[in-house]
Amino acid sequence: MEKDKRYHCARQSKYWQQLQKLAMRSWSLASLFEKDDTRAARFSTQAGSLYMDYSKQCVDEEVLVSLLGLADSCDLSERIDALMQGAMVNTSESRAALHTALRLPETASLQVDDQDVVSDVHYSLAQVARMSERIRSGTWRGFSGKAVTDVVNIGVGGSDLGPLMAKTALDEWADTSVNVHFVSNMDGTQLDNLLKYLKPETTLFIISSKSFGTVDTLSNAKTALSWLLATAKLRSGTEDSVLRRHFIGISANNEKMNAWGIHPEHQLQLWDWVGGRFSLWSAIGLAIAVRIGMAGFKELLSGAHNMDTHFAEADFADNIPVLLGLLAVWNSTFLQVNAHTVLPYDGRLSYLPSYLTQLEMESNGKSVTLHGERIDYDTCPILWGEIGSNAQHAFYQLLHQGTQQVSCDFIACVRRYDGPLKNTSLQQQHELSLANCLAQSRVLAFGNRAVADGKVDTGVVTDKCKFYRGNQPSTTLLIDELTPYSLGSLIALYEHKVYVMASIWDVNPFDQWGVEMGKQMADSVHHAMQHERKGRFDKSTEQLLQHIKQLS
Structure with a gap:
């Protein structure tokens, strides 16, 4: 594995100074559109089923050229190659960050430190397939001989947010009656609420913990075991049968799984080079596979791999993850827009903002460089979000008329409810949601100057309570339709965005010492x-x- 690779620092490049000067301009999105009828077409791009319009960002050709120059100045191409090939990109922990390897096809080849990574990954996926099929088919039995009806994933952070987000987004693809639940909270509230109606004899727990030492997870697991044992004693079950039939462990620490009592046949492997917030593609995704089947889970992996290929091969000027990352750097570091919100206009993506909050802020919430030097520029913005239609009635007031500048990602799916069981009423609701998505990004960009029929109102607003200043930068991501494949692409897009930002800021996005x-x-x-x-x-x-x- 490559050791102590020192890349050029973007902070020292001429493009950094150019962007600092450009940021001092008085940026007006309305003026940018008035001066250029082709702006929307020029500041948009597509990768597979994802279409990105970033024309409502405060950028012009000069800024874009400088941002692309900034990417070259920090050797971004080499950094991307290092990520994909298993170099030591996680420098503080002296390891690779090979989440991209988790979605490589079985025909691919990747050797890292004499380890056949692809072979190991697909061996683990085969175990996931076998276990998930046993659960889904009803052949996995509890201590009393009854088939499992409920699976509870016990984890926290990436071991919870990733599978929870994906399972929720893809639940309409569920083809099993087995229910999947998630528990993460240390105080026991979630678990207590679940145990009130679940049946011990038919409940299976997945303990997901890379270290198998996280107190949040193990405290919930201990309570679950006590709950099961209380019933097992009444049914003549033993502790050994409960542990063997009601627990699966997913970890990089086999010794601790053994010590806890997880049966060796029910242990799934993680690796040190998989960060928790990048791990849903691994055995951590078992809960997803249980709910939508292994074929659907592999489609999720395939969509992510497609985005990996785009990230590695596409020219930076058309590279969606690169552009999304560069725009984030432009907003946070140069324009001092230090808040960012994610606004999916699709109820299926309800947990996406929470997932991205961890992905971005835990990865890039850093104040020292890769080499331990204090940073004198702004890095990761504060990120939050909510389903767009709900957010409109919550915090959009601040976005439209508050004193803070906030950048936004609008995310929407174009097609829905148009399959064989077409539902006209639901289609109309979906169209209304899409209309709100486009309308809100328009008003955020142009304020009171945004009026019907594409006209621009240059008059003065006399009622100051109804003044919308506009000029809030946003990007709109449209997905053809939400499927396991397109969701995989979307998640991988944001993973790579994080890496681009980290590369420009010269920070390590793969540790979390804080x-x-x-x-x-x-x-x-x-x-x-x-x-x-x-x-x-x-x-x-x-x-x-x-x-x-x-x-x-």
Whole structure:
């Protein structure tokens, strides 16, 4: 594996200085469109079933050329090749980040440190196929001999958000009566609500944890085991039969799975080079495969691989992940637009904003470079989002008339409800949703100057409460239709966007050291809760601990 590869830093290039100067202009989206009738056509591109219109971003040809120059100045092509070939791109942990290998076809070839990566990946996928089919077919039986009816995925972070988001988006492809549930919250609320109506004899738990040491996940798993054992004792079941028939483990740590009691035949492999937030393509996607079948899961992988190929081969000027990443850098670093919202106009994508919140902010929420130098420019913006139609009645007020600049991604599917069971009423609702998507991006861009029939109102708004300033930059992504394949492409698009941003900012998007300190401190605080020890923490924490103990 390649060691300590030092790429050129975009911060030192002439294009960085050019963009700083360009950012000082007074940007007006209305003026940009007035001056150029071809703007929409020139600032849009397509990859497979994904069409991207970025003409409502505050860019012109000069900015675009400088951004593309910035990409070249940091050796982005080499960085992309390093990612795909298994080089040590995760420098702080001295490992590759080979999530792209998880969706390579079986005929591909990739050797990393004498490891046949493709062979290992497809061996694991074959295990996923066998296990998911046993569950779906009813041949997986609980300790009392009854078939499994419910599967509960216990995980947190990427081991929860990825499969939860994909399963929710693709649930109309479900072809099984087996229900799939997700539990992540440490306080037990989700699990408690589930256990009230699930049946122990027919419930199977998937424990998804790369380290198999995450306290959130293991605390839920321990409670699930206790729940099962309480019923098993009444039915003459044993702890061994409960562990063997009701738990699957997915981890890179086989020793800890063995110690916990996961039967070796029910352990699925992860690798150190798979980051949690990039792992839904691996065995972590077992819950998805259970719900939509292995054929559907492989379509998801195929769509992602198609985007990988586009990312690796397309010219940067037409490369959707590259352009999306460069625009994000332009907004955050140069225009100081430090908030970004994701607005899918499709209820099936309800968990996509949460998924992308983790993907982007955990990856690029960094303040030091790859070589440990303090950063003097803005990196990852604060990201959030919601289904667009819901968001219109929640935080769009801030987008339209607040004091903050916010960049937006509008995401919508063009075709829906037009299959063999065509539903005219639902089609009309879908068209209304699409109309709202286009209308909102238009008003955000042009404010009060956006009026019907493409005309521009140059008059003065006398009622200042009804003034819309516009000039909020946005990108619109249209998907032909939502399928496992197109969803795979969409998710991979955002993965690669993250890598492009990280490459420009010269940060490592594959570690998350900022998460670790809080975990370590929690152990100390928890220990203090259970023992009378004072003076170990700051005065505020000590006071809060004492208040908790008084009420306990």
